[in-house]
Amino acid sequence: MGRAVTHDRGKLVSDARDMFWRKGFDAVSVADVEAATGVGRSSIYHAFGNMRGLFDAAVTDYLDTIVRPRLRPMTVEKVDGDAVIDYLSRLRDAIAVIDRDGAAPAGCLLLTTAAGNIGGDDAVAQVVAAYHRELSTAIARGVQAHLPDADATTRDRMTRMTVAASIAGLSLARVDADAACATLDAAIATLAEQRRR
Amino acid sequence: MGRAVTHDRGKLVSDARDMFWRKGFDAVSVADVEAATGVGRSSIYHAFGNMRGLFDAAVTDYLDTIVRPRLRPMTVEKVDGDAVIDYLSRLRDAIAVIDRDGAAPAGCLLLTTAAGNIGGDDAVAQVVAAYHRELSTAIARGVQAHLPDADATTRDRMTRMTVAASIAGLSLARVDADAACATLDAAIATLAEQRRR
DNA sequence: TCCTTTGTGAACCGAACGTTCCACAACTAT
DNA sequence: ATAGTTGTGGAACGTTCGGTTCACAAAGGA
16 A cells, blocks of 8 residues: 555645635745645645645635535525524624634635636636535525515525625625625625515 | 936836736736836836835726726716716626626726735735725715615615625626626616615 | 936846655555 | 555755846936
8 A cells, every 4th residue: 555644634735725715826835835734845746736736625625614614504404594694694703803813814715716816717717606606505595594575586686785795795804804894794784674674 | 307218107007007907916027017018127127116116006097097987976076866876887897898808807906906915915905995995985975876865874784785796796707707797786776676665 | 528317128146936856764465 | 575555855956036236328418
């Protein structure tokens, strides 16, 4: 079988994921990953082929451990009526905590990626588009549970506006956390008001 | 006086602006600017000090020639009731045209910048936050003119959701133009429906 | 004409980048 | 024990980066 792996692949990927998340694909160098993880570049290239391979693994990990758990209450079979509100509220809290310490990455790895130079890459654009669809689908189910009596047009509109608020909040998170929170609060209030009618 | 300038400073700045817009600050090198404008790097450094100086000039130009003209119908004294709708509609059209040819830059220079590595820079973050405030103020006046009878809470909520739709549309523009357009359409429909009541 | 000022083009710098290569270490199967 | 396979460590590759320097050309004022 050959020599056993001595480094922790999972930790390597999640560390790299946080670095990409915080600084963007192009700003993370092999040397940075080496320094942060203690794993030599030969091992990195041996395991992932190149930086792009490591990035792809980081994106997959981001989707599995960050995005989907957050969406989970809206993707299960029986969706609670408050699932959308809870989602927005948790997102708000996550953004509010950001940058108090520099520890937690801000915004969204995929939106940051889409805005960066690598966003022009077709494969990356498709991943981001797929993420947007996954987010939209989940929120649509959350809106459906929240506004079961609304007509399809209204629900679709509310879904798109809620998704827009999420994206705008994540885009603003780095630059103006207060504005990002206010945006999400407005989305929560709009959904609540819509239900009252 | 000494020798007169032979290159066109305005063209140099607008060309650089488009390059930053399309590829992001970090992806543009001095050599790229040289190749695109025909102006030597000595002249560039002589006129702008360094790459950051050129970028600042490009951002100022972006605000003056792209952003503020778009917002203008909402910043004049007498705001038309359809000014917000027109703004969103024009934004939608601009995004729809994108990427049919590779000519027009996609998205928003400032949002791209905020998402990139240079977004961590305090000065840059403040410029982006100021842009967000300028956008919010203009849209608030547009919403005010569109919904003159609505209460302050509703207007504020609609303002934030409209701003969110703009930002989300611009963020999605590169990656999924159809989704970006659909988001702006939803914002237009929501505003129109709000007026009907 | 001479002098000062400014633009220009080319060469060069040290640093950083992603990537490749090779010798050696560690492990399994025979 | 030996051969074969796989991970590791470190050096080095070639390229590109932003920035600097310098000699020279061009233009206007004295």
